[in-house]
Amino acid sequence: MAYSELTEEQTMLRDMVREFAKNEIEPLAAEIDETCAYPIDNIRQMAELGLLGIPFPEKYGGAGMDTMSLALALEEIAKACGSTCLSLAAHTSLCATPIYLFGSEEQKQKYLVPLASGAAIGSFCLSEPGSGSDAGAATTVAVREGEHYVLNGNKLWVTNAGLADTFVVFAKTDPEQGVRGISAFIVEKGTEGFIIGKKEDKLGVRASDTRPVSIEGCRVPKENLLGEENKGFRQALVTLDGGRIGIGAMSVGLAQAAMEKAAAYSQEREAFGSLIGDFQAIKWMLADMATEIHAGRLMVHHAARLRDAGQPYTKEAAMAKLFSSEAAMRATKNAIQIFGGYGYTRDYPVERYWRDAKLTVIGEGTSEVLRLVVSRELLKEFA
Amino acid sequence: MKIIVCMKQVPVKDSLLKIKDDNSWVHEDELNYEINESDHYALETALRLKEAHGGEVVILTMGPERVKEAIKQGLAKGADRALYINNADFTSIDPMTNAKVLAAAISPETPDLVLAGLQTDDNGSGQTGVILAENLGLPHTSIVMEIEKLDNGIKVKRELESGWFQWIELPLPALLTIQSGINQIRYATIKGIMMAKKKEVKELALSDLGLSGADVAAGSTGLDFQKVYVPEKTKQALILEGDPKDVAEQLADKLKNEAKVF
Numbered sequence: 001m002a003y004s005e006l007t008e009e010q011t012m013l014r015d016m017v018r019e020f021a022k023n024e025i026e027p028l029a030a031e032i033d034e035t036c037a038y039p040i041d042n043i044r045q046m047a048e049l050g051l052l053g054i055p056f057p058e059k060y061g062g063a064g065m066d067t068m069s070l071a072l073a074l075e076e077i078a079k080a081c082g083s084t085c086l087s088l089a090a091h092t093s094l095c096a097t098p099i100y101l102f103g104s105e106e107q108k109q110k111y112l113v114p115l116a117s118g119a120a121i122g123s124f125c126l127s128e129p130g131s132g133s134d135a136g137a138a139t140t141v142a143v144r145e146g147e148h149y150v151l152n153g154n155k156l157w158v159t160n161a162g163l164a165d166t167f168v169v170f171a172k173t174d175p176e177q178g179v180r181g182i183s184a185f186i187v188e189k190g191t192e193g194f195i196i197g198k199k200e201d202k203l204g205v206r207a208s209d210t211r212p213v214s215i216e217g218c219r220v221p222k223e224n225l226l227g228e229e230n231k232g233f234r235q236a237l238v239t240l241d242g243g244r245i246g247i248g249a250m251s252v253g254l255a256q257a258a259m260e261k262a263a264a265y266s267q268e269r270e271a272f273g274s275l276i277g278d279f280q281a282i283k284w285m286l287a288d289m290a291t292e293i294h295a296g297r298l299m300v301h302h303a304a305r306l307r308d309a310g311q312p313y314t315k316e317a318a319m320a321k322l323f324s325s326e327a328a329m330r331a332t333k334n335a336i337q338i339f340g341g342y343g344y345t346r347d348y349p350v351e352r353y354w355r356d357a358k359l360t361v362i363g364e365g366t367s368e369v370l371r372l373v374v375s376r377e378l379l380k381e382f383a
Numbered sequence: 384m385k386i387i388v389c390m391k392q393v394p395v396k397d398s399l400l401k402i403k404d405d406n407s408w409v410h411e412d413e414l415n416y417e418i419n420e421s422d423h424y425a426l427e428t429a430l431r432l433k434e435a436h437g438g439e440v441v442i443l444t445m446g447p448e449r450v451k452e453a454i455k456q457g458l459a460k461g462a463d464r465a466l467y468i469n470n471a472d473f474t475s476i477d478p479m480t481n482a483k484v485l486a487a488a489i490s491p492e493t494p495d496l497v498l499a500g501l502q503t504d505d506n507g508s509g510q511t512g513v514i515l516a517e518n519l520g521l522p523h524t525s526i527v528m529e530i531e532k533l534d535n536g537i538k539v540k541r542e543l544e545s546g547w548f549q550w551i552e553l554p555l556p557a558l559l560t561i562q563s564g565i566n567q568i569r570y571a572t573i574k575g576i577m578m579a580k581k582k583e584v585k586e587l588a589l590s591d592l593g594l595s596g597a598d599v600a601a602g603s604t605g606l607d608f609q610k611v612y613v614p615e616k617t618k619q620a621l622i623l624e625g626d627p628k629d630v631a632e633q634l635a636d637k638l639k640n641e642a643k644v645f
Contacts (some may be wrong), residue, residue, distance in 0.1 A: 050573030
């Protein structure tokens, strides 16, 4: 049997998701990119297969697998459709994960079980109109009133907002304390004062349901405080550390799809009496893509393995996402170049890969913020 | 209902087959393998029958270690257990030999139904299933597209030619060979994947089946396997040109003196 770094179950999961994504998701990807309509049937099918709870224990409705398995699944889905991949990544890494990591047993039973079993879809509200990575500048506040917290503020770039049943929402419970005054809450869809806005018209991952949320006097039961009061910033950072492994995997998948399409095209298209794949200019682009994809995948897998082993992985996850997302930008850009004029049209998927890849250098930490994270972790070792 | 599904691993479609220098077989080491297409449908059919009527689905396969991957996939989709015949000590592409070995594994299980794919995508003889039925002494029908459970047996729809079908009733136990494309094949669920490793895979050697090397020796069934080769091109088209009178004369000459048809 061929050498594999994956367990038998991980290999079977990857192969199953690859086949499922190719047969069921990829055929819809161009259309839903055009129409921006997220096919809820895809999510339901993924739920039936157990893909909505990959890294969570079976007792919480999950599949009992690990971060590595999640990364493998996300890469395969990204190869087929960036929008679907982002929806799954946000659901799993940004909503179900913080409830699993910081929630009480009651919260896990009430919210994680439906999320992990696929009965509910999850979403995450951190960014605001004036605050992304600079979470300290957030202005959403939560004031305790008896048995409730009353939330007020505005959230932006909320992935899955229009589909989700459960939201993890960050708000300041002690605004004087800056980042040390942030808390996280679980908010249910339909709670009065929790108003889902209009879908954003985006460059890429267009079918992923991204919306603003305005929060106006929204009363959340005090039992829905996630973990302790004023620990939200730390919870958000830990959540994003894990999320970056997912976005890294998504980047690798998009780059892989671009390379496969470009390599195949280079073996069909002729120019000046030769296949374009015979020209060194094309070969070098393909070689660089393959090399960077390989490196990115190894970095993503390494970060996932560290996380699964309970080791620190903040730096490795940031590096994996930084490198893979920038590699995905190069790979998808060059795939368009190899396709030439055809690549610039929507008749071929490579321009979609490039538009989708652009999200990966922005979402869940821009490349610039990730360089800050990496350098901060690095310089700790020299301080 | 206890159902045994015979499954085979075959080279992935569109594989580039390279023949060994001594023409004994193809280079298997360079190939990737997958479950034979119609066997997928046989498994799906079995799983649906089990879901509708209860019982057990047992996968039976034969081959080198690699076929355990196919077993795991089948178990992940919902089969209950598997029988694996390790054929490390013999190799056969002869349907009669294969059917003899498979029958020896099936008999002690006393299944209600044995399902096999219509034919394999590699050798494509379409013989193993029906010979197996003869060996087991079971009624059989081939190219089956639908199965209905009756109180005292089953009613099946089989494909004939030119868009015609036939419904037949059979008593149980019986053996059916299943046509491709008759239902929507399921994907393994993650839960199924995680449960697969807990399911029994019983490994059987020839001796466990009451067979000896002589029973599976090359040529023991009368089939003499000589060599594998790329078909030689023996036919060609010749286009005669000229005015009709000349062409007719040339044609008559060729038919008489070259093709010798009159």
